[in-house]
Amino acid sequence: MKIEVYENHDGSKLVAMLVADDGSERELIRSEVGSDDLLNKIDAMNLSHLTVTFHWASAR
Numbered sequence: 239m240k241i242e243v244y245e246n247h248d249g250s251k252l253v254a255m256l257v258a259d260d261g262s263e264r265e266l267i268r269s270e271v272g273s274d275d276l277l278n279k280i281d282a283m284n285l286s287h288l289t290v291t292f293h294w295a296s297a298r
Contacts, residue, residue, distance in 0.1 A: 239257065241266060241291070242291050242293065243276060243293065244293050245293065273292065
């Protein structure tokens with residue numbers, strides 16, 4: 239399993255998706271604050287051992 243984090247198009251929200259080995263995804267958590275807050279939430283869920291990849295929105 240791994241965690242993929244996506245920034246929405248206006249950059250105000252981060253969404254972490256839990257991705258299973260078979261490729262299926264489910265939403266794990268959201269953060270309005272930023273990446274540090276999101277990583278702290280992941281750590282609090284005892285999931286910090288999983289690989290976390292951030293996919294930042296392109297600047298427009």
